[in-house]
Every structure is written in structure tokens, then in C-alpha cells.
Amino acid sequence: MATESNLPRSGSLTGEQWIQKDNLDWTTVQNNPNTSSHELFLDALYHGKWSDAAEYLRCDKSLIQVCDEKKQNILFYWANGVKQSQNAEDATKWLEEHMPPELIKKMINKVDEKGETLFHAVAAIGQYQVMQWIVDTFPELDVNQTNHCGCTALHKAARNGQLEAILWLLEHRANISIITVDGNRPEHETLKHKHIEVISYLQPPIYWPDHLDLDIQISLQAKYDRAQDIRLSFSKAQQFAKKR
Template identity: 25%
Template sequence: MDHIHDGNVCHCQSANPSVVETMDELDFTRGIWISAVNGLLDEVTQMLAEGTDPNATDSFGYTALHYAARNGHYAVCELLLQRGANPDIKTKSGGITSLHRACYQGHLKIVQILLEYKADPLASDSDGKIPLHKAAENGQVEIVKLLIDQEGKAVSVADNKGRLPLDCVSSNHPELRELLQSRR
């Protein structure tokens, strides 16, 4: 493996090439994102106090809020939002927001706080899916109700394939199908 040291190439070998980390991986493990993934409120608080941007993105365009929302870490989400995290930042790949992630995973309290901080319930990802599609896909009844109450016209939003949120509901969730049909 070649390394560059002071402008010169070194031809040293790693003892175990499978444990070599890329610069992106090193940045991730040293950044706010790993603390957010793991719900480490004290570490996130410290990093923000030291000047870390709450909207800093990793190499894939994910923010700490994306990671905390997906993993159900309410206190971390609340802190990030209080410190200016933008809930509508979209990832580079997929164009998803923190609200998409929380809706799909079924984290109702996080969906509520994201909406309180003005997350856009009509933000679409690269497939044209809005958070309601994601909640419907994964059978998140309470979140579907909340999203419809927040933005009633969401039930009529079609994704890039022309599918409405109703079309994303599996047959295992007849009550969800009924709810979405009744709101159209």
C-alpha cells in the first residue's frame, strides 16, 4: 500500500489491509455523526460547544440529524434542532431528509419535533416519495395520521412512478389502507 508522507511516496505494508480506513471513514468516526448515530448526547453537546456546525454533512450528505432521527435518539435530535440543525437537508444519494428517515423507522416523537421545527412534510426524495410514502411503506399508522393532520394534501402526492402513499401500503395493514382511502 502506498502512503504519501511529506510529498514522498512510502511503500509500507499494512499488517492487515482489511482494517485500513479511508479518509471518509476517519472523518465520520471523528465527526459529530458517529456520536449522533449512537445517541451520545454529551458528546454531541461538546462538539457543538466547540463549534461543530449542526448542519455539517458527511461524504454522503448525511447530517447528524439524519443519523439521530433514523436511530430514534430524540434528545440528540432536539439538541441539534435547538442549535440550528436544518431538518430539510437532503442527502446526496437518494435526496432524503431527516423526516423521511424518522417516518420510515416509526419514531413518532422525532417526527413530531421535526414538524415543530418546520420540517417539510411534502419534501420529496429522488424517487419522488414524500415522508407519507415512507411511513405508509413501513406501516407506521400513528405517523401517517400525524402527517395527514399536518398536511392533508399529502395523500394525493404521487411519486415518480405515479404511486400514491396508499399504493405503498402492504396488504398486512388493512387499517392503514382504509385510513388513506378515507382521506383522499
């Protein structure tokens, strides 16, 4: 996504800094104003500067189709803008005012160079309100869709410790047992990235036989949980080394 480091400069201010000041004429002094307007439009979306983004779009309607070098369309930047502005309602209103429904649906399902969609991106930053909006807009969406590495939105949310997104995904039948090409389930992602506080939500349940006494079930569950903690404390590399 666009950052200050990859935006062109003009004097002492970067394009991003001009966006922050709502100065929209920055591109007029650039050697390549078309490229600069693309970058600033994405940057305005990234920071949730909806009025600035609308003004750029008014001047050049083709900006709606812009993608970055990672093949991420404008919705990836818009999603971060939702987080920055902390107002999902205004963000979705802006989107619906400036994009036809068919194009929104097309972009929701479009993958970037990693095979990820907008759904992966918003799960990673914990924007469960936007995830709900995506499902409302695109009800046929598969919440268990994977990228090129086999990661689901649940893997992404788990990797970043996004509990609210994790709970939303679980409520919408996200599969905790899907394994990536590296052999990791979402629970492994939480451990690798030290988000231990959410790991209990991602462990598969155990269905004890009905005839077992409750005290025995509690004892066995405690032993199982301890065994899981020990198992997960070893990295994949250590596990593979033992097999050799």
C-alpha cells in the same frame, strides 16, 4: 448511515464497540484520526450516545458540519439516535444546546442524494414526536415535499407501516393522493410491503349523495372496498402487462 461494517477497526474492537463502551480515545490510535472522529461522531449520534457526541464536538467543533457519502447531515443520524434512546426531549435538548437555530433550520431543509430531507427520514422510522418538533422549528415546511422519486413523508411512513406517523401526517394535511414516478400512492406502498393493517387510513374517502338510503350506502361501500382489495392485489407489473 454509519454502521459497524464501515467503521475502521483497532485490534479486536470496532469504533462502534468503543462508542458503546464510552471509550472516547479510540481515534488516537488510528492512521487517519480526523476521518475516524467524523465516523465516530456520526455513530455516537446514531446510537443516541449524546455525552459521547458532545465530547467529540468539544474537541472539534467542525464536526457539526459533517455529512456522509450519501450527503446526509448529522440530523439524519441524530434522528435515529432519538429512536435508539427513546427520549425525544433529551435529544432535542442536546441539539438545541450544540447547534444555533439558524443552522438547525438549514439542515432540516437540506436534501441528501435521494432528494430526501430529515422529515422523510423520521417519517420512515415513525418518529412523529420529532416530526412535530421539526414543524415547530420550521413552520414553513411543506409536509407534502417529495424526493427525486416523488415520494412524500407519507409514502415513507406507509412503506414502513408506521401508523402513528401516518396518523400524525394525516392530521397535518398530508395528501394521500400524491403519486410517485412509479405511479404509486401511499396506499400502494403499504400493500407492496405487506402493511395491510394501515391501508384503510390511506384510501380516499367516497362522498355518497345525500339522498341515498344508509343501507344502500353501506352496501355500495362494501362492494367498493372489495373492488379496492382486488385491484390492489395486482402488482404494477401485472397491470402494465394487461395494457400491452
